[in-house]
Amino acid sequence: MSSADKLMTRDYAKAMAPFFADGVVGSWVNGAIMPGEGVDIELIDPATGKAFLTFKDAGGDVVDAAMKAAVAGQRVWWAMTAAERGRILWKIGAQVRDHLEQLALLECVSAGKPIRDTRVEVLKVAEMFEYYAGWADKLHGDVIPVPTSHLNYTRPEPYGVVTQVTPWNAPIFTAGWQLAPALCAGNAAVLKPSEMTPLTSVALGVLSKKAGLPDGVISVLAGLGHTTGVAATTHDATRKVVFVGSPKTGSVIAAQAAQNIVPCVLELGGKSANIVFEDADLKRALTGAQAAIFSGAGQSCVAGSRLLVQRSVLDQFQEMLVTGANHIPVGDPLDTATQIGPINNDAQYQTVNRLIAAGRAEGAEILAGGARPDGGACADGYFLRPTVLGNVRNDMSIARDEIFGPVVSVIPFDDEAEAIAIANDSKFGLAGAVWTGAVDRAHRVAANVRAGTFWINSYKTINVMSPFGGFAHSGYGRSSGKEGLMEYMQPKSVWTETAANPPVAFGYAPE
Structure with missing residues (x-):
């Protein structure tokens, strides 16, 4: 066992302790914690390719127990005052902050994300609960001036039990992204994270209890998609489904x-166009393009995997991009x-390797990368x-296809119209960006x-305050912001x- 493996094993056990006693x-x-009843599932450390933990698929009985608890817990949660719910959400955020290092390490080991990134993502989860804590006592309906003698008002009400399915690329981030607004709106949430990365999502459930959340309001199912996931999304208690994948x-x-x-919110894939015009600040565009596709090893739905570069600066920018790619540190995520x-x-x-090979077969040229780094921490x-x-x-x-890896395709264009046409020639519509010194062009582009999120002279900046979602095959509905909160509520009209x-419009009323 290498020294790096020893470090991971030792720190992993320490990080597990607060959540899996x-x-x-x-x-x-x-x-x-409820053990599963199904087949064994191995958790693989992406940095070594070796299993480090085994657990059992949850299965139908565990799903039924979670749904029963969610129905009961939601009634308790909704009966509390909005201010009380807000205070508990804030305390969940505080618990997340208090356990920053343990959560970041668990995410690093199980998802393979660099520790520098997982620390940031854990703090963003705390921000999510804090942001929606502030919304909890500010949700109210309207009085509608109907043309009758009635008082007509609306009440925003929760769906009840919401089932959420989250992916392996950003487990704790997407868990917080969906749990916080669902709870703010008064729902109970049954979360099914990827079977490859369940640890930090389960940990959020544990921390929610420490913060005072009633039992059952958050359930986290550790299991396979085709068994546990299907049982949860199709369960009679599920009143809305949110899927990220x-x-x-x-x-x-x-x-x-x-x-x-049952209605859905779908946050799906992307093939986002990152457009660089000749009048852009090319150094800024370069670092932006690197962050757009290489951060998170390209495993992001908003990754700028299509880099559109104006032909007049194509050679220059491509050379800068290659030099940068060859100098970005790749290695042990704990470093x-x-x-x-x-x-x-x-x-x-x-x-990812198959798509690179397919690209080469169609005539694409590998200018940088395309293979495993030599030796060291990247040997396995x-x-x-x-x-x-x-x-x-x-x-x-x-x-055309979402690659979900650190691979960027450079595509030349001649003018603004062609850049827009290429950007929109995709079944996806999740994100995009433009780099230019012309204010008018920036806003025209x-x-x-067609994209749900678009950046000007920037890339990949998102915040819990701002709505996020896609067009076309990138899905429908919105996460985060006020719009994301509204996805978890339904209006009731009261007359x-x-x-x-009052006049009798129908029927017989005796004198």
């Missing part, structure tokens, strides 16, 4: 939910100097050097590129007759 990993149900799986979940007349860690799992690692695991592909056309598979002697 007896070392048993299971689902968080009704305020306690691939378009293929999202379409299946939406179809299943439709059979039960604070590491900027790019491993891809999360072997299946995704193989997919799912590492890939940041990869730059040149000579790419927008009709190639490498420019922002207005004409009260105020006239002393």
